[in-house]
Amino acid sequence: MTSKIIALVLIVFVFQCMVENSQCTIMSCIPLSGITENEAVALLHRNLTQITPKIKCFGACMVEDLHLIDGCNLKYEEAKLNFDLEGQSNMTFALDECKNSIHSSERCECGYELFKCMDDVFSKM
Incomplete structure (x- = not known):
């Protein structure tokens, strides 16, 4: 079940990148945050034992690239509208569940709080 959820999250992130004609969120956030590919994979598989500041910045980068957050400001209405228009009900549901998580x-702390909350929501789907 967990691998299906991770695959869903990765598909949503990759789809978002293609729609916006930008670099893949995951691959572009690795060098920006200073983590390794192995750390990124471990985070997405929930196999990290220690969450470092760089890991938190990676999570922040991912939610920023998806236009969910700007600094510590959740762009709730804009993101919700975009997900509704794109038919991404799982992302809309996760955003609703996490709108008060920051x-x-x-x-980096703000972004990671949102990233972690949405990851937790997806893990329960």
């Missing part, structure tokens, strides 16, 4: 005031 409590920090630091960019």
Whole structure:
């Protein structure tokens, strides 16, 4: 079940990249955050034992590239509208579940809080 969810998340991220005609979110966020590909895969498979500041910045980069957040500001209405228009009901559901998940005031912390919340929602689908 977990591998199906991870595959779904990866498909959504890759689809989003193709729609926006940009680089793949995951691959573009690896060098920006300073983590390795192995760390990114471990995070997406929930196999990391320690969440470092770089890992948090990777999560922040991913949700920023999906236009879900700007700094510590959730772009809820804009993101919800985009997901509704694209027929991505799973992303809309996750966004609804996570709209109050940001409590920090630091960019990487905020982004990771949203990333982690959405990942938790997807893990339960």
